[in-house]
Amino acid sequence: AQTVTQSQPEMSVQEAETVTLSCTYDTSENNYYLFWYKQPPSRQMILVIRQEAYKQQNATENRFSVNFQKAAKSFSLKISDSQLGDTAMYFCAFMKRTSGTYKYIFGTGTRLKVLA
């Protein structure tokens, strides 16, 4: 069975600094997708970034980038130039598609606090 592990329950970072959130997963699949979602205090879940496992190039979205290590089954999120608005819970998620159906698995989340 697939699992997603986020080993850092809480992290903090100074405004304008860089922080990396870790995520590891376990799967025997070769084709899958990985996501990072952000859940601010408003509780709305927002997609931050997506990575297709068949792509070697790491995904980037403005200040957000990932370090995808397929062999190591690692999918960390780097936030550069942290802003106060980045304070949120961050969830790593794994998705595989099998015969037209989807299986999503979420990690337990990392609570990030950006300090002024």
Add this chain to the structure above:
Amino acid sequence: DAGVIQSPRHEVTEMGQEVTLRCKPISGHNSLFWYRQTMMRGLELLIYFNNNVPIDDSGMPEDRFSAKMPNASFSTLKIQPSEPRDSAVYFCASSGPSGSYEQYFGPGTRLTVT
């Protein structure tokens, strides 16, 4: 697009009462997911529909929970009878056939059962 719409945003009910949560997915999306989020258990997938058909309901905790999707633009999650341990935030999410596979979440319904 208005995004995924959920109602009500907050629900407070007494133990034993029936609770119905509602969701309107993004137009054109053909997959719909119901999640439950608690501090203890994190984010749990309850049930997943594809083209209005339930595909995976293995996460539904027990027979007190039921979900329906009568058409592509509406789904309900019902709890009958409700219990205090059902208190949680319930999210609905939808996903489209575009191949990008990300889920778009609604704002959630915070349920409190007293």
